[in-house]
Amino acid sequence: MIESIISMELPAGEHLAVRRNRICPETETKGCRRISLVSGIHGDELEGQYICYETARRVKEHPEYLKGIVDIYPALNPLGIDMASRTVPRLDMDMNRMFPGDASGDMMERVTAAVVDSIIGSDICIDLHASDIFVREIPQVRLSEDFAEALLPYAKMTNADMIWMNATATVHESTLAHSLNLLGVPTLVLEMGQGHDIHRSFGNQIVDGIFRIMSEMGIWEGPEPVVQEPAVSSDGEVEFIRSAVDGVFLPLIEHNHYVKKGDLIGEVVDPFEGTVKQQIRTERGGLLFTLRAYPVVYEGDLLARILTE
Amino acid sequence: MFERDIYTIHSTYREDMHIKGFQFGKGEKSACIVGAARGNEIQQMYICSQLVKTLRELENNGCISAGKQILVIPTINAYSVNISRRFFGVKEADINRSFPGNDYGEPADRLTNALLTEIRDYVYGIQFTSFYRPGEFVPHVRMMETGYQNASLANLFGLPYVVVRKPVPIDTKTLNYNWQDEMTAAFSVYTNQNNQIDEVSARQAVAAVLRFLKRMGLIRYESHSGYISHVLYEKDLSDVHTNRAGIFRGKVHAGDDVRYGNEMAEIIDPYDGSVRETILAPTDGIVFFAHTEALISEKDIAYRLIHRLHE
Numbered sequence: 001m002i003e004s005i006i007s008m009e010l011p012a013g014e015h016l017a018v019r020r021n022r023i024c025p026e027t028e029t030k031g032c033r034r035i036s037l038v039s040g041i042h043g044d045e046l047e048g049q050y051i052c053y054e055t056a057r058r059v060k061e062h063p064e065y066l067k068g069i070v071d072i073y074p075a076l077n078p079l080g081i082d083m084a085s086r087t088v089p090r091l092d093m094d095m096n097r098m099f100p101g102d103a104s105g106d107m108m109e110r111v112t113a114a115v116v117d118s119i120i121g122s123d124i125c126i127d128l129h130a131s132d133i134f135v136r137e138i139p140q141v142r143l144s145e146d147f148a149e150a151l152l153p154y155a156k157m158t159n160a161d162m163i164w165m166n167a168t169a170t171v172h173e174s175t176l177a178h179s180l181n182l183l184g185v186p187t188l189v190l191e192m193g194q195g196h197d198i199h200r201s202f203g204n205q206i207v208d209g210i211f212r213i214m215s216e217m218g219i220w221e222g223p224e225p226v227v228q229e230p231a232v233s234s235d236g237e238v239e240f241i242r243s244a245v246d247g248v249f250l251p252l253i254e255h256n257h258y259v260k261k262g263d264l265i266g267e268v269v270d271p272f273e274g275t276v277k278q279q280i281r282t283e284r285g286g287l288l289f290t291l292r293a294y295p296v297v298y299e300g301d302l303l304a305r306i307l308t309e
Numbered sequence: 310m311f312e313r314d315i316y317t318i319h320s321t322y323r324e325d326m327h328i329k330g331f332q333f334g335k336g337e338k339s340a341c342i343v344g345a346a347r348g349n350e351i352q353q354m355y356i357c358s359q360l361v362k363t364l365r366e367l368e369n370n371g372c373i374s375a376g377k378q379i380l381v382i383p384t385i386n387a388y389s390v391n392i393s394r395r396f397f398g399v400k401e402a403d404i405n406r407s408f409p410g411n412d413y414g415e416p417a418d419r420l421t422n423a424l425l426t427e428i429r430d431y432v433y434g435i436q437f438t439s440f441y442r443p444g445e446f447v448p449h450v451r452m453m454e455t456g457y458q459n460a461s462l463a464n465l466f467g468l469p470y471v472v473v474r475k476p477v478p479i480d481t482k483t484l485n486y487n488w489q490d491e492m493t494a495a496f497s498v499y500t501n502q503n504n505q506i507d508e509v510s511a512r513q514a515v516a517a518v519l520r521f522l523k524r525m526g527l528i529r530y531e532s533h534s535g536y537i538s539h540v541l542y543e544k545d546l547s548d549v550h551t552n553r554a555g556i557f558r559g560k561v562h563a564g565d566d567v568r569y570g571n572e573m574a575e576i577i578d579p580y581d582g583s584v585r586e587t588i589l590a591p592t593d594g595i596v597f598f599a600h601t602e603a604l605i606s607e608k609d610i611a612y613r614l615i616h617r618l619h620e
Binding site for chain 1: 318319320321322395396398399400401413414415416418419441442477478479548550553554555556579580604605606607608609610
């Protein structure tokens with residue numbers, strides 16, 4: 001059942017409505033468990049659209065296996081997704097810096113408060129993100145160290161390639177995941193692919209993980225997908241490679257490959273002079289899990305990240 | 310006056326962006342004034358330019374106190390100013406949400422790190438900035454409630470109001486917050502415009518800064534005493550929300566007195582011109598903030614009011 005969890009009037013004959021699809025089991029729902037899939041906080045991140053679609057499709061294909069409630073929210077920032085805008089249009093604000101919201105605040109504060117309110121009661125929530133348009137990522141779970149102990153068992157079932165635990169910056173306290181974790185809803189943040197794009201293979205991989213989690217929680221009694229054991233890393237094991245100059249970055253290696261110390265992974269070139277301004281070599285070996293996709297760079301722009309061995 | 314480059318960003322397709330500082334006097338790093346961090350903060354940059362002009366005259370007349378140094382940085386984001394974009398670069402980083410930055414981070418992080426390194430030792434820090442919500446404010450000095458804030462010092466600007474805001478997590482990335490964290494007495498000054506020049510409030514802002522510098526003993530300057538500021542806590546302001554969306558026809562402005570029940574605005578149906586809502590003052594008070602855009606959405610804040618304290 002598609003329902004609006006909040007609807008706010010816009011100036012010229014339209015409403016900003018956040019909608020969810022609640023899929024219930026054929027049998028009694030009282031006391032059953034609930035999973036929430038949310039996506040589209042950032043309107044330029046579309047990978048979650050496929051995951052929402054594929055999850056709903058598989059559930060509907062075998063409704064007899066469903067023993068709990070599946071809530072799917074493909075677009076928490078519907079105007080942003082419609083315009084491929086990372087931020088909330090007109091406000092130019094990052095929606096994932098507005099949680100937990102305020103039910104008596106302004107329009108977006110009420111929207112974010114309504115989102116939190118509707119997800120509370122879920123036994124788990126999965127917040128689906130893509131990378132932005134600038135770098136490409138392998139499927140990974142991002143965990144705050146504050147909640148790692150509670151979330152790690154679920155994170156390992158997601159079928160992601162990697163779990164990245166990092167220290168909580170204060171600013172992260174305004175995210176949906178942080179708010180829900182504080183309010184007692186275990187919430188995982190999944191990130192993959194690239195902005196403005198969908199990678200079906202990444203999506204299928206994560207959908208398998210979602211069904212593995214649903215099986216574990218008694219929400220799904222169909223065949224249980226086999227999932228891989230992800231690499232688990234902390235900040236100290238990730239090498240950031242940034243551009244030392246401005247120019248145009250030309251990668252010389254495929255994303256999601258293992259590299260050795262000293263490998264050449266790309267060049268930053270000057271299109272006016274026809275010269276190479278910087279050769280980008282690795283300081284350490286490991287899995288190249290992030291690779292720049294947007295070519296124009298300034299000094300300091302991220303080119304790659306390596307999960308070191 | 311001594312002009313110097315504080316930080317430079319190189320682009321393959323544009324001339325370098327220099328963050329220019331204008332230094333007056335020599336000696337103790339006494340006061341630093343920072344203007345536009347966003348590309349639409351034109352009023353803020355203009356006010357700084359007028360301060361540079363006035364301080365240069367004062368310096369030429371020997372009116373900068375001995376052993377005191379004042380630095381003015383009219384903009385830290387000229388790239389965005391030149392293309393009328395609020396945020397920086399293709400990633401649209403908000404420079405005033407990128408502090409304290411770091412020297413091995415993204416371009417915006419490197420900029421803010423270099424800037425903060427340069428200005429962290431000043432005793433007083435003044436930033437002209439803007440709020441994310443478009444509209445006009447009563448000119449005021451704003452401070453974060455960090456535990457280090459000093460509202461008594463803020464009174465010395467002589468503006469009508471000093472507003473103390475309890476920081477939320479996103480505020481911890483602002484210059485004001487991080488300046489205070491470095492033990493600089495930091496003040497944010499808001500006037501009633503961003504991308505338009507308002508001469509009246511610009512003159513008021515220039516006068517307020519000069520008054521403050523004089524009272525701190527940094528310049529010799531004849532000025533009026535200004536207001537005895539009223540200190541407000543942001544949480545005590547009354548928000549007036551809309552119940553409908555449409556075209557906003559405001560009838561009162563920042564600084565106006567309103568009485569309970571006065572008509573403050575109408576919201577007009579954009580198709581048939583009928584009045585969808587009439588917004589009435591919920592209390593006696595003074596308009597602290599007024600929405601000024603032509604459009605407004607349901608539950609947006611149309612006005613913020615200061616409760617009337619006395620007749």
